[in-house]
Amino acid sequence: MNLNFSKDKVLIGIAVIILAGFGFYKSNSDNLNNNQIQGVVDYKSTEMVNERSKDETSKKEDNSIKMCHIDGYVNKPGVYSFNKDDRLKDIIKQAGGFKQDADTKSVNLAMKLKDEMKIYIPSKSESVKSKDNHGNILSIVSSQDNSTQNLVNINTADITKLQTLPGIGPSKAKKIIEFREKNQFKKIEEIKNVDGIGEKTFESLKSLITID
Secondary structure, eight states: OHHHHHHHHHHHHHHHHHHHHHHHHHHHHHHHHHHHHHHHHHHHHHHHHHHHHHHHHHHHHHTSOEEEEEEESBSSOEEEEEOTTOBHHHHHHHTTOBOTTBOGGGSOTTOBOOTTEEEEEOBHHHHHHTBOTTSOBOOOEEETTTOOTTSEETTTOOHHHHTTSTTOOHHHHHHHHHHHHHSOOSSGGGGGGSTTOOHHHHHHHTTTEEOO
16 A cells, blocks of 8 residues: 555656656747747848948938039030939030030930039031041040040130130130230149139139140
């Protein structure tokens, strides 16, 4: 009788240990699953924050002011701002359209614009002269950073050419010519010595003029 009682106690003890072990395993398993779920949530949240940051940076870059200089046979040559998706046709429209003698066939109106670009619209006679040996029209587009072929030479430009510069009208163009007849420009900064041309005007001119 006592032996059977002892066996019952042993069986009950084993059952209690098994149940306790199962409960401990279940608790740890639930905690592990919760930690895994929380880890995935944290990763996704970080990923969303990074993507949002990239989008905001991209929008700021897209909204920055971009400008290009259009010269030649358009009605209002000068420096104009443009949006990131604008094409050459949009800048020509801002510049008052083509002049009557402009060689419209030599330009690609669908060309995308780039910041600091300079565009020269040639006349029909200029296009004939600028063709290379194979009959192709030479490039009419240049970057101010790597080309000076379309810069206005303030030592040699006539009164009409000088007026293609921003802020330079007939009066200031005449003063530039009068000044250089007495003192040839040794450096572009000397244009500030011309009456009516100050630091602000020079800032808009300095990337568009040369003395060479």
